[in-house]
Amino acid sequence: MSKLSNLIEHIRRIALAVVDLIVRFKRSTEKLFLPHEGRVKPEGDIALDALTARFPRYLRAAPGHVVCGRGWYPLVWDLCTAIEALEHLAMPKVGTVQAEERLGGLFIKIDSPSLLVRELARDIEHKAAATCEECGAAGSLRLGHGFAKTLCPDHAKIRKRPYHKMGELEPGQKTRLLFLDAEFTDLEYPQLISIALVADSGESFYCELANGWSPVGCSGFVLQNVLPLLTGGEFMQERSYAGPRLSQWVTDFGCPVRVVSDAPRYDWVLMLDLLLEAVPVNLCPAPITFYSDSFPELVPLLQEARAKSLQSSEGSQHHALFDAQALREAWEVMRLNVHPAILDQYLRQY
Secondary structure, three states, X not given: OHHHHHHHHHHHHHHHHHHHHHHHHHHHHHHHHOOOOOOOOOOOOOOHHHHHXXXXXXXXXXXXXXXXXXXXXXXHHHHHHHHHHHHHOOOOOOOXXXXXXXXXXXXXXXXXXXXXXXXXXXXXXXXXXXXOOOOOOEOEEEEEOOEEEEEOHHHHHHHOOOOOOOOOOOOOOOOEEEEEEEEEOOOOOOOEEEEEEEEOOOOEEEEEEOOOOXXXXXXXXXXXXXXXXXXXXXXXXXXXXXXXXXXXXXXXXXXXXXXXXXXXXXXXXXXXXXXXXXXXXXXXXXXXXXXXXXXXXXXXXXHHHHHHHHHHOOOOOOOHHHHHHHHHHHHHHHHHHOOHHHHHHHHHOO
16 A cells, blocks of 8 residues: 555656646746736736736636735746646646635635646645745744734744733823624634724724635634624725724723723634734733623623623624623623622732
């Protein structure tokens, strides 16, 4: 069995080497005869529009698409060039190509029965695992709070959030509370889908992320109970816009703020990852953890408060904004029923 496996791997390597020679020849002829028609692979960065315009049949026709960082665009270009070269040699035509970042790697799905094409795709996936998704330099898998990315050392430093320390409180300065809830793809590998914060005075922030996650990476529960509730429209925003917008919203309170969360292991770290280096200076560096079972006698009242909040807002559980509002209502019930001295001790634990 081992000999057979070695033979198959040897044949695979030969086939890929032959395809590489064909691609090199194809590129040489394109540089000579078609230098100004957008067919030659650019040196350095490749724009997504240029990539999809060069291979419209693979990438622009539904359901073909490319959803990944620009550092992997050259790899997708190489794959499409190889497929095109094989088609010129009478291989059956390939349908669409989907290239998508997921779980820190590049996942490729191709509409083709060809074993050779599938091997080409697998080879590109392995190359992506050693290539920075941001710039195309040599990279490796980097894990952090709420993310996994294949990055070079320089971009890994950017993703690493520096330690955040809030300044000293001024005498008599009040701390505001922000109640946090987030929806994400999966418990084992969470990627942020939507996030909401509701202030103790009622102001709210809510957005849904247009990138940084994929339905393919969602658990069955999320597919059934979370995605159908997304609002869309103006609330759907790119991460690069949503993060600074959230940072400014928190900063505008003009006083120290503390986040209250009933799932800090997920919601808090995903919020910090969204903020990256734009963590507001007035944000306390640790959340207040609020578990309803911390006060067993209050559990029925807290559950009732959450249910009434969802009913009054005509909202649904597992929608981040309505859940954040329900968390605020439950906190109010706790605050009104717990002795101030006990509440003070509870807050001092955080």
